[in-house]
Amino acid sequence: MLSYNTQKKLLIFSFLAIPLALLITFSFYPAVKLIYYSFTSWDGLSNNYPWVGLSNYKSIFTNPGLFGAFGHNFSYLVCGIIQNIIALYFAIILNSKIKAKNFFRSVLFTPYILNAVAIVFIFKFIYLDTGALNLLLQHMGLGSLQQDWIGNDSIVNWSLAFVSMWEYFGFNMVIYLAALQSVPQEMYEAAKIDGANKWKTLIYITIPNIKGIIQINLLLTISGALEAFNIPFIMTNASPPTATFLTNTMNVAFTFGNYGLASAMAVVLLVLVGVVIFIQQKLLGGGRDVV
Amino acid sequence: MKKWTITVSTAGLASALLLGGLASTAVPTMAKTKKTSNITGTITVLTNRTDMQANGMLNQYSKEFEKLYPGTKVKWETFVDNNTVQVQMNGGVYPDVMMILPTITPQELPNFFAPLNNLGLGNKLYFNNFEAYQGKVYGIATFGDxxxxxxxxxxxxxxxxxxxxxxxxxxxxxxxxxxxxxxxxxxxxxxxxxxxxxxxxxxxxxxxxxxxxxxxxxxxxxxxxxxxxxxxxxxxxxxxxxxxxxxxxxxxxxxxxxxxxxxxxxxxxxxxxxxxxxxxxxxxxxxxxxxxxxxxxxxxxxxxxxxxPDWFLAVNKHSKHIPTAEAFVKWEVTQSGYANYAGGIPTLKSQKSGVPxxxxxxxxxxxxxxxxxxxxxxxxxxxxxxxxxxxxxxxxxxxxxxxxxxxxxxxxxxxxxxxxxxxx
Amino acid sequence: MNDKWKNAIWAILKYGSLIIGSLIVVFPMWIALINSLKSNQAFNNTGILQVPKHLDWSNYITAWNAGGLGSAFLNTAFIIILSVAGNIILGTMVAYVLGRFQFRLKKIIMAGYLVVMFIPTITTQVAIFGVIHTLGLFDTPYALVLLYLGTDVVQIYIYMQFINRIPVSLDESAMLDGASYFRIYRSIIFPLMLPASATVTILKVIAIYGDLYSPYLYMPSTNLGVVSTALLRFEGPFSAQWNLILAASIIIAIPMVLLYLFLQRFIFAGIVNGSVKE
Known part of the structure; x- marks a missing residue:
């Protein structure tokens, strides 16, 4: 038999070869190509890749129509943060002594397992101006709250972001729940002896102990919000009041035949996600690697 | 810039709009007399008509064409959006019979499509010069509106x-x-x-x-x-x-x-x-x-x-069965009755629309x-x-x-x- | 007395918010369900919030046939089984190497997986398409299998947390018995990580099941349609018939609900054990 040292080398190499090949082929290589395209004015079809230097990047920041779409991503960001707060709240409740725990947990998790396209269709139906939501409000005597959920430009992005929140909060909740269950029970007992109330226990014991998980959940939520695509694309065909930065990117590439500019937009998006996550890490501290 | 030939023909058009026989009017079929030996194989056709997929019309069209040209098979692909088709074209793999995307410029036509001049339709068609480059025609309109x-x-x-x-x-x-x-x-x-x-x-x-x-x-x-x-x-x-x-x-x-x-x-x-x-x-x-x-x-x-014009049909120049694809384009435009089914004005000037x-x-x-x-x-x-x-x-x-x-x-x-x- | 009041209020708050949350979750699904069971006539004549007097299953039959859902399910299942199986093997292999061994590139590899998570993949499709085409996999289900095969940072995270909980002493005693590293992976690590794999499975299946763009791009042949593309194709011609669309949406939800119910106990066990802090 081979020595464990040789085995180790062999194993690391053979176990990582395929996964890393996949990672490089389908993630890094396309990303490098993307960066290359971003310095050209390639139209997406021809064999010409005219080098244009930084001009694509300049036009992103000087064209309010392109960068302005981030205003629509803002709703997804806010709803994403609310989504995490709600998810954590329900996780804490479900982690306490409670009846029908499994039932509630399963119900709240259900939206996440439904097909994403089906969810958008269902909400499209519910948001119709004569749809279920407005009817429900009327029946509840809240007729004054009825809205044109899709037609009103100042509401529509919140309506869409809500769909995202509805779909994903169960996922966050289950992850938080798992983290909560792993906080050592002794810490709570010690706190109880010290006479700490529920609020203090939450702030000083629970939250610090699950910081890593909060970071990961926020990381996923924030990048998801900045890269929102499917919901506006299926629900409103990414009409101007609902266009996000990524739907605009696809439009620039495939309606206006400017793949170079679209690539630059994708690179900007990637950098922006990185920056936001860096800020988030700094704000929430923790410093330790999330992985 | 290339100048487009301007043809304004009011007289011819007026007759096109007149009510013709419903369904496809009889067209002299060249197919029967033509040598059909090289028209074989399976072709894929891109279509925007998801509704005709759902109601079985597309299958009916495949069957009719396959009957006319034994040894052929027609498969349909549904058009979703420019993105997917364009990425496929860029990769060099796309259906044998295509719809020409609006983003494709005339100069790019020869890079992707086979010229259709030899179909012998030429001036018998409306919109013959829309999708053309350097005297060659690359697209034939399915019908006019x-x-x-x-x-x-x-x-x-x-x-x-x-x-x-x-x-x-x-x-x-x-x-x-x-x-x-x-x-x-x-x-x-x-x-x-x-x-x-x-x-x-x-x-x-x-x-x-x-x-x-x-x-x-x-x-x-x-x-x-x-x-x-x-x-x-x-x-x-x-x-x-x-x-x-x-x-x-x-x-x-x-x-x-x-x-x-x-x-x-x-x-x-x-x-x-x-x-x-x-x-x-x-x-x-x-x-x-x-x-x-x-x-x-x-x-x-x-x-x-x-x-x-409505969508233009074109033939993939990389197709393994270019003659079959060409025959299909010609058949769809002149014989299938699609223009009438779709409520359009037939691209073939001699045919009449069936919409009262x-x-x-x-x-x-x-x-x-x-x-x-x-x-x-x-x-x-x-x-x-x-x-x-x-x-x-x-x-x-x-x-x-x-x-x-x-x-x-x-x-x-x-x-x-x-x-x-x-x-x- | 004071404490009792406090507890009562806390209980009302707890159960109250759980019930409200559940209602918000259930309401859209309930609306979809009752309206999918209405005939065209009933749909036009009864209120959206009303339960139909007579359950009409014809929408389900129409949706199943016209949407080509039967073959879509088979295609989807084929892709899911192959890619999830491969994905779990590769994922556990990566986790085993990263979790049990120290070597130079380890940090870089982990950072690499983290960074690629933020690439909006829809924008890099031109290059990925080139790769798939070069490999000759275009318009075959294997194109998607290959794309879904790779592991990602969330999976690695779940597996890593889990593997850290498996005592190293197990490995060591196996080594004393002369087991090779590969054998340790195969007979100890892989089986013990099955609960985590259940979690990974459900997450991966959800992702594949909902993916819309890749099937359109890489498998355009209509007979290769998968569930989400079938649903979108179905919507075009039938978008005026909400009862049909809702029925199709519900049919598509059913397999996932069943899978979830089946994997449920593993999933929660998996996540619970998998996310213990070190």
Whole structure:
């Protein structure tokens, strides 16, 4: 038999070869190509890749129509943060002594397992101006709250972001729940002896102990919000009041035949996600690697 | 820049609009006499007709073609959006029979498609020079459309409208009458986006009574000002929305739903092409209750109409079965009866349309002009300005802008910028 | 007395918010369900919030046939089974190497997986398409299998947390018995990580099941349609018939609900054990 040292080398190499090949082929290589395209004015079809230097990047920041779409991503960001707060709240409740725990947990998790396209269709139906939501409000005597959920430009992005929140909060909740269950029970007992109330226990014991998980959940939520695509694309065909930065990117590439500019937009998006996550890490501290 | 050959043939067109026999009129079949040995193999065909996939029509077409050319097989692929098709084209793998995407410039045609000159159709077809480069034809239109207003005659009757409007002011009056009668005057189909394209790529031509109007925009720095044909036509769309003549929830609408609503008499009008007529009828309203009239763009009641092509078919130059693909294109355009099924005007000039509503239309139009393709320069500037004038995006922007005149100003600016960057 | 009040209020708050949350979750699904069971006539004549007097299953039959859902399910299942199986093997292999061994590139590899998570893949499709085409996999289900095969940072995270909980002493005693590293992976690590794999499975299946863009791009042949593309194709011609669309949406939800019910106890066990802090 081979020595464990040789085995180790062999194993690391053979176990990582395929996964890393996949990672490089389908993630890094396309990303490098993307960066290359971003310095050209390639139209997406021809064999010409005219080098244009930084001009694509300049036009992103000087064209309010392109960068302005981030205003629509803002709703997804806010709803994403609310989504995490709600998810954590329900996780804490479900982690306490409670009846029908499994039932509630399963119900709240259900939206996440439904097909994403089906969810958008269902909400499209519910948001119709004569749809279920407005009817429900009327029946509840809240007729004054009825809205044109899709037609009103100042509401529509919140309506869409809500769909995202509805779909994903169960996922966050289950992850938080798992983290909560792993906080050592002794810490709570010690706190109880010290006479700490529920609020203090939450702030000083629970939250610090699950910081890593909060970071990961926020990381996923924030990048998801900045890269929102499917919901506006299926629900409103990414009409101007609902266009996000990524739907605009696809439009620039495939309606206006400017793949170079679209690539630059994708690179900007990637950098922006990185920056936001860096800020988030700094704000929430923790410093330790999330992985 | 390549100059497009301008052919304005009113006489020929008028006869095309006349009612011909329903279904496909007899066409001399060359297929039977031609050597068919090299027409074999399986071809894939891209289609935008998901509805015909669902109702089995596409399968029927495959069977007919396969019967005519034993040893062939036709498979269909449904068109989803430009993105997927363009990425596939870029990778060099795409269906044998293609629809030509609007983003493809004439210079790029030879890179992707096989020339179709040897099909022997040439001048027998409308739109023969639309998708051509250096004297070679790469695309054949599936059928032609004239654009106008499809309407529900019963809805007009209910609102007390005796005759269809011929001027813009009459049009607004009729809208008001319809609204009063509790009927949505005109459906825009905002969310689908593509139904809005006619407000920017056809109506300006109608207002200016010039089929080449769009191409003249390239010499202007302010083609979107309120007094220009483009500005005026956007103003019509905007007025419809402002006065509440569009669907009550116009930002959450789609064409499939609108045609049902029109069949039910809840929507009165839609500004589309003649292809829309049979589709509305298919949703359960007798043909005699559906009408079609030219857009009342003028002030004097003399309204022109423009014949424009629907999707163009092309043959993949990398196809393993180019003869089969070519035979299919020829068959679809000349023999399949698709133009009639779709309610279009057959591309083959000798065939007649089978849509009775076109008779009424033709009586009311002062003349019908064959449309012209947009010049490469025009496409470059509008793409550079990121104004989607052929897909409805620009109309969406104008309809949702908080201020109409500043929206037009912004478009002028974007246009002038792009124009100066691209140069003349 | 005071404490009792406090507890009562806390209980009302707890159960109250759980019930409200559940209602918000259930409401859209309930609306979809009752309206999918209405005939065209009933749909037009009864309120959206009303339960139909007579349950009409014809929408389900129409949706199943016209949407081509039967073959879509088979295609989807084929892709899911192959890619999830491969994905779990590769994922556990990566986790085993990263979790049990120290070597130079380890940090870089982990950072690499983290960074690529933020690339919006829809924008890099041109290059990925080139790769798939070069490999000759275009318009075959294997194109998707290959794309879904790779592991990602969330999976690695779940597996890593889990593997850290498996005592190293197990490995060591196996080594004393002369087991190779590969054998340790195969007979100890892989089986013990099955609960985590259940979690990974459900997450991966959800992702594949909902993916819309890749099937359209890489498998355009209509007979290769998968569930989400079938649903979108179905919507075009039938978008005026909400009862049909809702029925199709519900049919598509059913397999996932069943899978979830089946994997449920593993999933929660997996996540619970998998996310213990070190």
């Amino acid at each position: 004239v654009n106008g207003i499809v309407y529900n005659k019963l809805a007009f009757k209910k609102a007390g409208i005796k005759s269809t409007p011929t001027t813009l002011s009459q049009f607004y009056q009729d809208c008001a009458l319809l609204k009063k009668a509790g009927i949505t005057p005109i459906a825009l189909n905002y969310t689908d986006k593509w139904p809005l394209q006619y407000w920017t790529d056809v109506l300006p031509d109608l207002i200016s009574q010039n089929a080449n109007y769009l191409n003249t925009m390239v010499s202007s720095n302010t083609p979107f000002s309120p007094n220009t044909p483009m500005g005026k036509s956007l103003n019509v769309a905007r007025t419809i929305v402002n006065k509440g003549y569009a669907e009550p929830d116009f930002k959450n609408t789609n064409w499939a739903n609108s045609k049902t609503m029109m069949a039910k008499g809840k929507y009165a009008m839609m500004f589309l092409g003649n292809w829309a007529v049979p589709q509305v009828i298919a949703d359960g309203i007798p043909s005699k209750d559906v009408g079609f009239f030219p857009f009342p763009a003028s002030n004097n009641g003399k309204n022109i109409a423009i014949l424009t 509503q076109l008779i009424q239309f033709e009586k009311q139009a002062s003349k019908v002009i064959e449309g012209l393709p947009q010049s490469a320069q025009w496409t470059k500037i509008s793409n550079g300005a990121q104004l989607d004038l052929t897909g409805g995006g620009a109309v969406q922007t104008v309809l949702t802008a908080s201020n109409f005149s500043s929206a037009l100003n912004q478009m002028n600016q974007a246009w002038a910028n792009a124009k100066s960057l691209i140069g003349n």
